[in-house]
Amino acid sequence: MCPAVHRIRDMQMNHAPVTGGMQLPYREKTASAVTERGLNDMSKTIAVTSGKGGTGKSSICAGIGYTLAKQGSRTLIIELDFGLRCIDIIFGMSGQIKHDLSDVLTGKVSAVDAVARVPMASNLFVLCAPKNPFLKVTVQQIIDICQSVRKYYDYIIIDTGAGINNHVFDIVEQANLILVVTTPDPICVRDAQMMSDEFYARGNRRQRLIINKVSKKALGAELVRDLDEIIDTIGVQLIGVIPEDYQLVIATGKGEPIPSTAPSLAAFDAISKRLRGEPTPLTVKIG
Ligand SMILES: Nc1ncnc2c1ncn2[C@@H]1O[C@H](COP(=O)(O)OP(=O)(O)OP(=O)(O)O)[C@@H](O)[C@H]1O
Numbered sequence: 001m002c003p004a005v006h007r008i009r010d011m012q013m014n015h016a017p018v019t020g021g022m023q024l025p026y027r028e029k030t031a032s033a034v035t036e037r038g039l040n041d042m043s044k045t046i047a048v049t050s051g052k053g054g055t056g057k058s059s060i061c062a063g064i065g066y067t068l069a070k071q072g073s074r075t076l077i078i079e080l081d082f083g084l085r086c087i088d089i090i091f092g093m094s095g096q097i098k099h100d101l102s103d104v105l106t107g108k109v110s111a112v113d114a115v116a117r118v119p120m121a122s123n124l125f126v127l128c129a130p131k132n133p134f135l136k137v138t139v140q141q142i143i144d145i146c147q148s149v150r151k152y153y154d155y156i157i158i159d160t161g162a163g164i165n166n167h168v169f170d171i172v173e174q175a176n177l178i179l180v181v182t183t184p185d186p187i188c189v190r191d192a193q194m195m196s197d198e199f200y201a202r203g204n205r206r207q208r209l210i211i212n213k214v215s216k217k218a219l220g221a222e223l224v225r226d227l228d229e230i231i232d233t234i235g236v237q238l239i240g241v242i243p244e245d246y247q248l249v250i251a252t253g254k255g256e257p258i259p260s261t262a263p264s265l266a267a268f269d270a271i272s273k274r275l276r277g278e279p280t281p282l283t284v285k286i287g
């Protein structure tokens with residue numbers, strides 16, 4: 001069956017309409033659908049991915065990881081963006097990482113021992129990407145690493161590199177849930193659609209959509225009509241909308257916690273609640 005048919009079917013079952021206005025009404029149906037589909041079972045692996053680079057995947061991994069941990073879920077972020085490590089900077093741990101994935105892949109330490117605790121949230125842990133962009137890794141190695149640590153965590157979040165290539169697909173589709181990230185930029189939307197179609201073509205329907213960096217300016221530029229248009233184009237059920245937020249940029253750049261007043265924090269908090277199966281309305285303030 002062609003990907004579009006899968007997408008339309010999924011939409012019919014779960015379509016959660018939103019508007020492009022300031023307040024985005026969100027059907028509770030979405031959150032319960034996540035639970036119904038068994039994504040709320042023990043130790044979930046969530047892969048965060050996008051077709052285009054710079055959509056905010058790493059920031060989103062960090063934001064969701066942070067809020068899941070604050071909500072009481074023991075969470076591990078595994079950074080699979082080889083050579084482009086940034087999660088240590090985001091959490092203020094630059095220069096403090098003793099082991100990374102390269103030590104695990106070369107057998108120097110076990111994955112359990114390579115994990116580092118994040119100082120700003122007691123339930124949050126990271127396994128950082130190797131600094132070497134050319135280090136070889138197989139899908140089976142990643143599966144083995146996830147298997148070896150999953151019993152210690154409620155959630156494992158996998159931060160991937162951007163791009164449509166077999167390697168990313170093979171790894172990402174092992175996850176219990178794929179979060180496809182886009183921004184309102186039409187090029188980004190197209191790439192997200194192509195990525196999602198490929199997952200559907202491979203039979204993977206456990207996808208949810210995050211629209212990041214949403215601002216009145218982006219919507220007002222008439223590049224896209226509204227958020228509905230983005231959701232319809234990509235054909236994946238929405239799990240969250242994250243506003244463009246300069247406070248997030250500053251906090252992640254300085255390695256500090258996201259301020260409680262930051263609009264992105266409220267969005268991350270709501271997404272994490274939905275992932276935990278708590279019905280949470282989608283109300284986003286777009287500046
Ligand atoms: N909601 C947001 N509002 C404003 N800026 C954001 C937001 N989300 C991410 N950014 C910024 O966008 C840039 C790219 O973010 P990030 O590194 O998280 O993207 P990425 O998808 O992981 O990139 P890559 O594809 O290179 O791995 C960063 O400067 C980040 O601070």
Ligand SMILES: [Mg+2]
Nearest residue numbers: 057058081160
């Ligand atoms: Mg990244």
